[in-house]
Amino acid sequence: MSIVYLFLKACLIMDQRVNLKRWLRFLLFSLLFGFSFGEVRYVLPEEMQRGSVIGNVARDLGLKVTELDARRARVVAEGTSQLCELDTASGNLLISQRIDREELCAQAAVCILQYQLLFEDPLQAYSLVLDITDINDNSPVFAAGEINLDLVESTVLGRRFPLEGAHDPDLGTNSVREYKLSPNDHFTLEMTTQINGNAYPELVLKKTLDREAQAEHVLKINGIDGGSPFRSGTASIHIHVLDANDNVPVFSQRVYKASVPENSAVGTVIATVNATDLDEGVYGEITYSFSHLSDKMAGVIEMNPLSGEVKVTGLIDYEEASTHELDVQAKDGGGQASHCKLIIDVIDVNDNKPVIEIKSVSANISEDSAPGTVVALISVQDKDSGKNGQVHINIDENLPFKIKSSLRNYYTLVTEQNLDREKRSKYNITLTATDEGLPALSSKKAVVLEVTDINDNAPAFGQCVYSTKVMENNSPGIALLQIYATDPDQGQNARISYFLIDSEVNGNPVSSYFSINTESGMIQSLRSLDYEQVKEYKIPVKAQDGGSPPLITNTTVIVRVQDQNDNPPQVLYPVQTGGSLVAEMVPRSADVGYLVTKVVAVDVDSGQNAWLSYKLQKATDRALFEVGLQNGEIRTIRQVTDKDAVKQRLTVIVEDNGQPSRSATVIVNVAVADSFPEVLSEFTDFTHDKEYNDNLTFYLVLALAVVSFLFITCLVVIISVKIYRWRQSRILYHSNLPVIPYYPPRYSDTLGTGTLQHVYNYEVCRTTDSRKSDCKFGRAGIQNVLIMDPSSTGTMQRIQNEKSILDEPDSPIEVRCICKVFTFANIV
Secondary structure (H helix, E strand, C coil): CHHHHHHHHHHHHHHCCCCHHHHHHHHHHHHHHCCCCCEEEEEEECCCCCCCEEEEHHHHHCCCHHHHHHCCCEEEECCCCCCEEEECCCCEEEECCCCCHHHHHCCCCCCEEEEEEEEECCEEEEEEEEEEECCCCCCCEECCCEEEEEEECCCCCCCEEECCCEECCCCHHHCEEEEEECCCCCEEEEEEECCCCCEEEEEEECCCCCCCCCCEEEEEEEEEECCCCCCEEEEEEEEEEECCCCCCCEECCCEEEEEEECCCCCCCEEEECCEECCCCHHHHCCEEEEEECCHHHHCCEEECCCCCEEEECCCCCCCCCCEEEEEEEEECCCCCEEEEEEEEEEECCCCCCCEEEEEEECCEEECCCCCCCEEEEEEEECCCCHHHHCEEEECCCCCCEEEEEEECCEEEEEECCCCCCCCCCEEEEEEEEEECCCCCCEEEEEEEEEEECCCCCCCEECCCEEEEEEECCCCCCCEEEECCEECCCCHHHHCEEEEECCCEECCEEHHHCEEECCCCCEEEECCCCCCCCCCEEEEEEEEEECCCCCCEEEEEEEEEEECCCCCCCEEEECCCCCCCCEEEEECCCCCCCCEEEECEEECCCCHHHHCEEEEEEEECCCCCEEECCCCCEEEECCCCCCCCCCEEEEEEEEEECCCCCCEEEEEEEEEECCCHHHHHHHHHHHHHHHHCCCCHHHHHHHHHHHHHHHHHHHHHHHHHHHHHHHHHHHHHHCCCCCCCCCCCCCCCCCCCCCCCCCCCCCEEEECECCCCCCEEECCCCCECCCCCECCCCCCCCCCCECCCCCCCCCCCEEECCCCCCCCHHHHC
């Protein structure tokens, strides 16, 4: 198709008889470059109907029709309006608007429209060239419907009178080809080709004029084009016969050339034409005018009819036309005229800003998009030429984007760095296009880009460890603490839920003690807490967001249980037994301040709830004993006399320092005597009164067991006594009183209550009617207790047990008593 086009153009050139070398160079250039760079050229006539098929682009480019829609193909105009469109279903290039060659290219020899076939995915472009050929759609039109000529009757025969030719916007054979003059006797019509190659009609006088015979001649001239069918235009020629005017105006130049910068101010003088006429008077007065001026140029320039100055009257735009060729006529007062050509070159100035068009843009982009992700496809056009039309495009330097150029006048906006929505969720990207003119012109275009969220941030707690306090014996369901975590993500990715992590406390799952609200993070206690069992709970908690996959952060909540005074003091010494009576022995020679015994008590509470104080509540003789408020020591407060009763009963109350306070009571029996028989007589009655009230069956069973035990024991003891009799008899004869030395236990205060810090010695006796011979104490130490059993009259039991303090102070010690039985006969 391109070869046929070039051949037709060559024929046209030969037909117009223009410089052959010039057009041969054009032909050679077309052959070398017309088929390069992926270019498709279509030749089509003007005035085709809308929807007409220009050509099949897919077939001509060797592409599949399905690629057009898949790759989002479209036709983009370059510097002209969008006159065609692409049917992606068939691959045809269609006419979308009326194409008028005269309106687009005026009378240019070649009318070329440049388009781009643009593929977006991947980015690729092909050049589409539309060569618009002329059709005979315009009739010749004379600028003046009536031509007036004033001829002197003395005009010589053969004199030529140039006429203004008819104007036909069409080209080639479709333009004016011939003129016809209406039949007459005086004039004939001939064609003359001027220096610009245009043919003009000339009226030739073939018969002498006679003003007296005919003062006016009216003729008709027809301009006929070469189209098929032909078109014609008509004008009237009115010839007024005057007296002799035998000289015509003569221009100083056949062709005038001038240049003017575009956008020149109104009134700027472009050029001045000059013609002379040798005639005098009215025949020598010359007026200047344009032979033919298009509608576009009519408001742009004007000519002073008297001076011949050509001035600017409107906006001269280089982008509309870079060169203007105008025909100038000089006419004298006698009606004779001559013509010249004025060529005006328009100089381009940087008067057009670059135009930025966003061909394709993504409204949203994920924050995990890799660097190099295409955000937008941009086209930049500048109507200026040369450096004025060379454009550079850039964006703000502090944005993580950059501009890449892959095709002429096309750019892509891509990401340069990794995006982070949590730092910036929206970008207003301002594109700035600047040309290289002086001064440079620029334009801006904004692209708004939203960054979409991904789940790339785990929940974050405000504290690494949370702690709270709660009073023991709390009500179940009480709120303890609310934890809170934040997530800078968005939407579901920022929705946080709270959970307890599986762990155990005292062998039980932590979920049996506490619960957490998954939405609010409020931690509640499910049961009443006991300070004495667990003083501190460490609850592992996790916060989990709603992303996929979810992200988790752990923290620890420490719940410290505060103590309440919910435990009374516990008395460790003296031990309160049900069937035996333990008595502390005080000699009558005891001085003031004599340490009788020490009440030892503990409280499992802590703090001031475990601070114990001791008070003497009741006493047989309150003036004889006192109790240490802090240490529980029972001491004498005066000298013991013979009048004091042997049997003393003290009731000591132990109180803690809690609010309200709790207490425990202990009864301490004290024997005031220097000898054991004295003690025995007093405490026997006391114990018998109490024991007789016990169940009779219990005594019978107990008596049977004791008799059996004593019988076996006596057999063993008699054999031992025989061996050691002399030694035992000596010991007993030298003793005035049957009193066995007693060494009180050493108590260690394991709970740190400060109730006993030193070692003391005591003398204690026990009645002979005791039914039990074993003593048990709750703390380690050395205990010597004298037990008197009233049921074993005439016998004496001495219990000695010496045992070292254990390494572990809380280990219980079992004290075993070894009994030796003697008869009073041996003692006497």
